[in-house]
Amino acid sequence: MRFYEYESKKILAKYGIPFPKGGVAKTAEEAKNLAADLGGKVVVKAMVLTSSLTDRGTVREANGPDEAAKATEELLALKVGALTPVSVLVEEQVEVERELALQVTYDGVAKLPVMIASDVPRKNLDDVADDTPDRVKRRHFSTLHPMRAQTFRCKELVRSLGLGGSDLNRMTQVVSKLADAMLEYDLTVAEINALGQTKDGKFIALDVNMDMEEEGRFRQGALLEEFGIPMTETRGVRGEPTPMEREAQAIDADDPRGLISPFVEFDGNMGLVIGAGGGSLTIFDAVTRHGGKPANYAAIGGNPSVKKAQRLAKLVLSKEGVDKIAVMSNVVSNTRADLVARGVIKGVLELGLEPKEVITIFRCPGAWEADAFKILEKYGVDYCDRSVSLSEAAKRAVAKVQG
Amino acid sequence: MAMFIRIDLKEDAIAEAGAAAKLIEVCPVKIFAAGADDKSVSIIDDNVDECTLCDLCMEASPKGVKVVKLYEE
Numbered sequence: 001m002r003f004y005e006y007e008s009k010k011i012l013a014k015y016g017i018p019f020p021k022g023g024v025a026k027t028a029e030e031a032k033n034l035a036a037d038l039g040g041k042v043v044v045k046a047m048v049l050t051s052s053l054t055d056r057g058t059v060r061e062a063n064g065p066d067e068a069a070k071a072t073e074e075l076l077a078l079k080v081g082a083l084t085p086v087s088v089l090v091e092e093q094v095e096v097e098r099e100l101a102l103q104v105t106y107d108g109v110a111k112l113p114v115m116i117a118s119d120v121p122r123k124n125l126d127d128v129a130d131d132t133p134d135r136v137k138r139r140h141f142s143t144l145h146p147m148r149a150q151t152f153r154c155k156e157l158v159r160s161l162g163l164g165g166s167d168l169n170r171m172t173q174v175v176s177k178l179a180d181a182m183l184e185y186d187l188t189v190a191e192i193n194a195l196g197q198t199k200d201g202k203f204i205a206l207d208v209n210m211d212m213e214e215e216g217r218f219r220q221g222a223l224l225e226e227f228g229i230p231m232t233e234t235r236g237v238r239g240e241p242t243p244m245e246r247e248a249q250a251i252d253a254d255d256p257r258g259l260i261s262p263f264v265e266f267d268g269n270m271g272l273v274i275g276a277g278g279g280s281l282t283i284f285d286a287v288t289r290h291g292g293k294p295a296n297y298a299a300i301g302g303n304p305s306v307k308k309a310q311r312l313a314k315l316v317l318s319k320e321g322v323d324k325i326a327v328m329s330n331v332v333s334n335t336r337a338d339l340v341a342r343g344v345i346k347g348v349l350e351l352g353l354e355p356k357e358v359i360t361i362f363r364c365p366g367a368w369e370a371d372a373f374k375i376l377e378k379y380g381v382d383y384c385d386r387s388v389s390l391s392e393a394a395k396r397a398v399a400k401v402q403g
Numbered sequence: 404m405a406m407f408i409r410i411d412l413k414e415d416a417i418a419e420a421g422a423a424a425k426l427i428e429v430c431p432v433k434i435f436a437a438g439a440d441d442k443s444v445s446i447i448d449d450n451v452d453e454c455t456l457c458d459l460c461m462e463a464s465p466k467g468v469k470v471v472k473l474y475e476e
Contacts, residue, residue: 305432306407306452342407342452349406371456375407375474 001212001235004047006089007227008210011185015177017192019205022091028069028076034090035068041093042068046075046085049235058085061093094204096196100161101125102175103191104182112140113182115157115175121194122207137161147180154179166201174203185223186216244319248298251311258304258335260312268293270401271316271325273309273344275301276366279330279390286394287326292401295322303335309343310350317351317358324360326397331386332366340364341372345379356380360397363388405451409471410434410460417467418442426468429459 003011009019021038024047025031035042046058058080060071072088099121107114118136120128129136137160139153147154154175158168174195182190187210194207217224217231224231241249248263270292274280280299287294296316300309316325327344329335341362348355362376365386376383382400384393417423423444426435432453435444460468 336455339453339455346406346452371472371474374472378474 001214001217002049003210003212003227003235004049004086004089005045005208006047008190008208009205010227011181011190011210011223012178012205012208015181017174017177017205018202019208020091020094022089024087025072025090026087028072031072031088031090032065032069035062035065038090038092040064043091043093044068044071044075045089045091046078046080047087047089048078048080048083048085094196094198094206096198096204096206098197099206100171100195100197101128101191101193102178102195103189103193104175104179104187105189105191107138107140110140113143113179114138114140115154115179117157117161117175119161123193125191141179143183147176147183150179151176167197170201170203171195174205185210186213186220187211188213244296244315247315248312251308251315255305255308257302258300258308259302260298260300260304260308262297262299264297265319266294266296268295269321269323270360270398271295271313271319271322272298273300273312273316273325273327273340274329275299275335276329276332276364279328282330283326283328283390283394286391287398289391290395290398292394292398295319300340301329301332301335304340304343306339306343306346309340310347313344313347314351317348317353323353324358324397324401326360326394326401328361328363328390328393328397329366330390332364335364335366336368337364337366338368338371338375341375341381345375345381356382360400361393363390363393405448405473407452407473408454408456409473410446410451410454411469411471412444412446413467414438414443417444417464420464420467422464422467425463426460429463431455431457431459435460 006024012019023034025034042062044060044062062068062071068090075088076085078085101118101121103116103125105114116125116136116138118125118128120135125136137157139157141150141153154172157175158171163171178190189211191209192205193209196204196206198204242265244265245263248260252260272294274283284294284297298312300312345355348358356379359381362381362383373383423442426444432450432455434447434450434454436447438444461470
C-alpha cells in the first residue's frame with residue numbers, strides 16, 4: 001500500500017532524516033496561509049497515489065502565497081490517470097547544490113534487500129539503470145543484522161557514487177536510516193527520489209515515495225492509526241478498481257478453483273491471459289519489451305476451472321480495441337494446460353470469434369500439455385512448448401497483434 | 404453445450420451395477436446428477452467440459468460410462 005508523500009515524510013521524521021518544512025492543504029486558502037507562514041516561496045505538490053509526480057505535472061513552484069493558492073486550485077482539479085489529488089503538500093523551496101537519488105527495496109533475484117543510489121535524480125531508477133547502468137550503484141544488505149552493524153555497506157554505496165569526506169559520512173547516515181525505516185515498517189520501497197545537498201553540505205529529502213507490503217498492514221496497525229488510515233482503506237497505486245477489474249474479482253470469487261489475481265487493466269490493445277508462479281511478471285515484461293501494449297495484466301494459476309478460464313478470456317476480449325489475446329505461462333505443474341485451452345477457446349467461440357485469429361499464441365507447458373496441443377490443433381491455434389522461450393513466444397504474439 | 408468432452412451412458416448397465424449413487428459421489432466436477440429414479444443418473448451439460456479425465460466414473464461403472472474426448476475424434 002502506497003503512502004502519500006506527506007505520510008512518507010512523517011516516517012522520515014521518525015529517523016531524523018531532514019526534509020523541507022511544510023504542511024498539507026485541502027483548499028487554496030489553506031495553501032495560501034501555509035505559503036505565507038513558510039516565507040512565500042514554496043513548492044506545491046498534488047497528493048495523489050502515484051509515482052513520478054514531477055513527470056505528470058503535479059508539482060508547481062510558487063513565488064508567493066497568491067501563486068501558491070492558484071497552483072493549488074489547478075492541482076486539485078487535475079486528473080492523474082483515474083485519480084484526483086486529495087490535497088496538496090506545500091513545502092518551502094530549498095536551494096540545493098546538487099541532487100541525488102536513493103532507494104531501498106528488495107532484489108527478487110538475489111532474495112535480499114538492496115540499497116540503490118544514483119546521481120540522476122527525479123527519474124525512475126529502473127529507467128536510469130536501463131539507459132545508463134554505470135550511473136546506478138547497488139549494495140545488498142541483510143535483514144538478519146541491524147543496520148548499525150552494516151553501516152559499512154551504506155558507506156560503500158555512497159563511496160561508489162564518488163562522495164568522500166564529510167559528504168560520505170552525512171549521506172551514509174541517510175542511507176542507513178532509510179534502510180532502517182524500510183525494515184521496521186515493512187516497506188517494499190523506500191525512495192528519496194530527489195535527495196538534495198545544500199550549500200552547507202547537509203542532505204535533505206525533497207521528493208519521497210514509500211510503499212508498504214500489503215500484508216504488513218496488520219503488523220503496522222500503530223503506524224496506520226497514527227496516520228488515520230483505516231484498516232479497510234484501499235491504497236492501490238491505481239485507486240479504485242475499474243469495472244473490468246471488479247468483474248475479474250467477481251469471476252475469481254464465484255469459483256474457488258484456480259485463481260485470477262491480480263487483474264489490472266491497462267490502456268493497450270493486447271489481451272493477456274498469463275500465469276505460473278511469477279511467470280506472469282516475466283511475460284508481461286517480455287511483451288512490453290517487444291513493443292506490445294498490454295490491455296491488462298491477469299495472473300491466472302492454481303488450476304482454474306474451464307469456466308473460469310472461459311470467463312476470463314471473454315472479459316479480456318470485451319475491452320474496446322482488444323481483438324487478440326496471448327495465453328502464456330511458465331512451466332506449470334499445478335495448472336492443467338488442457339483445461340486452460342478448453343476455457344479460452346470456449347470463451348472465444350462464445351463471442352462468435354475464431355480462436356486461430358484471436359489467440360496469438362498458446363504457451364502453457366506442463367501438466368496435460370499433450371491434450372492441450374490436440375485441442376489447439378483442432379482449432380488451428382498457434383502453440384508452442386517449453387523449447388520456445390517466454391521472450392520468443394511474447395515476440396511472436398506481439399508481431400501478430402501489430403499485424 | 405459441451406465442446407470438448409462427451410459422456411456416453413448405458414443406463415441399463417448403470418442400473419444393473421447399482422452405480423448411480425457412486426457416479427454422483429465420485430465425479431469431482433459434478434457432471435452427474437440424480438436421474439428419474441435412484442438407479443439412474445442424468446448429465447449436467449454445463450459441467451461436462453469441466454471433466455478432468457480422472458476416470459473415476461469409468462472405474463465406478465466400467466460398462467455404463469464412457470468418456471469421449473471430442474478433440475481426438
